[in-house]
Amino acid sequence: MSEPTRRSARTAAVPTVARHGRLKRSSVTLAILKIIGLVTAVAVASVASITGIVVWDLSRQVKTVSLGDPDAPAAPIPEIGAIQGGVNMLLVGSDSRANSVYSYGEDPESELNDVNILLHISQDHTSAVAVSFPRDTFVPIPECDDGDGGTNGPASAQKINTALMYGGGGAKAGLACAVKTVENLTGLTIPFAAIITFDGVIEMSNAVGGVSVCVAEPIEDENTELYLDAGTHNLQGVDALKFLRTRYGVGDGSDVTRISSQQNFLSSLIRQVKSSDTLGDVGKLYGLAGAAVRNMVFSDSLRNIDTLVQIARALQPIDLDKIAFVQYPTYETDGGLEPNYDSAEVLFAAITSDQAVQVQAPPEGERTGTVADPNAPAPDPNAAPAPESTDPAAPPATEVPVTVLPSDVLGQSAAESRCTVGRTLEDQ
Template structure:
């Protein structure tokens, strides 16, 4: 792949933020979605999984006893990373070196999952933004790792950035980062990519995730059939749930993301529970799955850096961890989505200012893939950080905490959809008769 690419002019866009059904080619049905698993790799780190990962790596080092080694003193404690964090997680549809079978190889490599994790400077709140794969964006000029340059491209779907960068084996991850930086205006110094096998391994390692289903899920495409109720999903069943599109909501990729957040929020709650935190076997398994199934940017090659990010996330309450979808509008011909500029500006202005965000109640006319779980109440809007600043930490003090920012809660417009990790929700199933 070399030279520059240009796409045809964009189709007309409706000036409303309505999320209708997406008519995606059948080939896309084989693409496995793992929003919850991908993000959980980072969120699970809040429970010192990355520390276990460091132990896992150290166990793999071959050593020879010299007989003259000196005893090393206690290893210094690693402090939380200084300041905020922007980290992009992508999931590729590549089947390369996979242990499992995922159906017909699409003979392409797309970054179908793109999740931007932002941790505030004061480590009091975090936002994870999921970008729908069919969103049309500008792809900046990218090197493909083979001496060629691709782009810039005025308009292409965001999930083509990995391909423009030469795929996973070359500069694909870097191109995805440049694309999201260009779209959001943020600087993203950390990035990671997860494989298909990581979906199964991560869900197995955590011992399953309890998922609530409000109505029956019936999907012939993924062969997932779940009656209403609570199901403990792991392995291939978890994979099918994260993949299903036509079996939830209105059958669109937008409602699939909403349904996946049901899985994600439940996963985070389970990982933060005492039973998981005290189970070394589960922690070790999660860390091993992450190490085996992820590719990291050079900025994350040090396990110490991962531990520092983990410590930044560790104290954040569940209601201050918010998952949102990048706001979009649909094209007239339903070939894809375009940024909802006003809503996106509000979202990223808050992120730039490190403000915690409060989500508006969803518009009942815009179908979502989830509803509140029976007997639960929506948590109160996120409260602003304390206006009282802490004393400046002593230089070099590893236990010092950052000074809280002085910003109020940013109320999001209705075009920003999502939920917090504290909210218990159920996936809205869809029967075969409605498809």
Template sequence: MSDLGRRPRRAARVPTIARHGRLKRYSAVRAVLKFLAAAVAVLLVSGGSVAAIATWSVVSSIQPSVTLANETPGVQMPDIDAIEGGVNLLLVGSDSRQGQDAMFGDPEKETATLNDVTMLLHISEDHSSATVVSFPRDLFVPIPACPNPDGGTYGAMSSQKINTTLSYGGLPCTVLTVEKLTGLSIPFAAEVQFNGVIELSNAVGGVDVCVGSPIKDPYTGLDLAAGTHNLQGLEALQFLRTRHGVGDGSDLGRISNQQVFLSALVRTLKDGNTLSDPTKLFGIAKAAASNMTLSNHLNNLNNMVSIALALKDIPFDQIVFVQYPNAIGDSGGQSGVLPIKSSANALFQAIQNDQPISLTGGTGVGSELDPNAPGATETPAPVETPAPVEGSTTPPLDAGATTPPATPGGAVALPENVLGQTADDRTCSKGNN
């Protein structure tokens, strides 16, 4: 991988092909000889040139980056061949219709920009474990003062839904909000829209997911029978967006349904040796660079590839997908979900300490364990969490951090109301038809 950080050489000027003029005729023998000579030349220089061409191809497709509040404009992290230490990366899925295919709606009529998906990836310092935390879109959180892209600053707010942060201050505001909520520093962030999800799913060749019971969602157009489906392109996007077709029809059900896809995606990437294959990684990196808005520190080929490489040797059972612990509640007259701070503190204290975590609750209402998977057992019932007092803007939550217990293997056993699964858990989507 040492060639990844090298600066590509300037490509030689290629003569323009005549589109309508008369071309000189060459004999078949001469054409074959030229082809063979070219092939030999490629073989002789492929050691460095192929990597250089691939690097140039990816770099040339990278979109303008976004400066986060914790970054210094114009200052890049040094190029690296393999990332050292831990990683905190925030992935935000935007529902904006700007620049998207017309089938997703009229951008002039659907003008809101909300982050329907907000997920935090944490990779431990020693690359032995990874955690992906999904934040419900209707989670009431304090939003700090955020920089206005047009200049100035948006004022802080004590309680707003997390999915409004993109509309207040773009990706930097979402990052600041999650940093305040979790106590973590997040140097890497990316925003993806509908078309980007389609292209990224195509880049990995699709993902095999289990559908336990039929999913039919007229809102997204998803119609899947029970069974295993290879999802890519538009169908993958529909699957990740559906909430009316799974679980109880809520965003909480959608999160556990997304975790079915994500755990299968991890297995696809690792089982197919994608994370060890530079050619495949280049393809995915190019798709990401071409279809996502990246923060400055992530807008770098080496950083993208090296973060992927950090996941290469992590066992499936140490890659955990969790839903931020929450309770149905009300804030300022709006219905939504409120954070359960005691459980959240246990989760993020473990993450800050780089301790592996162990789940004791269920998978969530949008998924279930695959009954046909080896060693499958019955899925624990989702934990019912008492709702806060109606109309209260202050969640009845424990603000004090507690030291979570550790299992004999050193993993922190999280409370039962922290739902999710590992990449080793074979799960199926739970349609609500």
């Protein structure tokens, strides 16, 4: 079957030859416990009842799509604890304006997966890595169901952001096609996936009360209408979306430097979510869950809300310096980017063997969308080591093996405080 129609303004020539990728609870005395025992029992019963209603309500709102395997067993109903074993989950950011309550300009009348982030959590929950795939990377796209009883593809080399369209869009088999494409490229099996739209980004940022980001130089972008002075900004709502979308206002105006800026945002977000302030705020946590369910489409494997909670809990004990945000390595080619399979092999060998990864400083002159935050506090060499976790669900402390990635695998750890490199109109 012929390839799906694509937006001409964002489509480049396709090469003729393609390579194929292989509450610490406070201690109390026994006397106090006896006095408040009855009150506690009533409170626990009330909370349990409310929680049951909340989970039932959220479960009714979950939208799911099939990943195309009719023989795949349904995800078991788990207990509320960290998920057992490792996790591979693909998060797709769609540019769809369908049913949007906000305005983002003219509807492109097609749907692209412009953001593709693969989250891997190690089997023992001691490390995690989120891999961003630049949208302009030419990759093989396998044959995909089009959602209407037919098929599209295979294609030897198309931009990765067309995978949603090959599957008929996010409301049909598009997510399954994006998963198949990334599985083919990485050699990994990806049982979990979700799509988030522009509205979803806005609602999620509102639910956490905004995300603090550092800007090294002013950002000016007429396309997204984002204008930020140098300094630290708390971004939420439409401003957060503008920051994540801006391309011409950061770095060198490329999608590669935009990803660096997005990773700066995500690193700040994960630090905030892991902080006691956020984790102890029930309103924020419930708001975040509700925003996710109302604004995302999940794979069938994530139909049960408990599974989402389990995946989140698996991240909780991981040290920030063992959570990495990296870019899939590429090099420039005519009309886009070509995968650097040699460097990618090192990255995915580490992921397959559950090793933490360490990002090197980029080579001199290498384009990057962020710089070190000059105001970040320096580590205290005399600081006492962090206390061991008292959570019985947490795995025992172990020495985590680390793979140092090639210098062209750009990124940062969640522990790093960085600033986005802005770009003014006169430089565009």
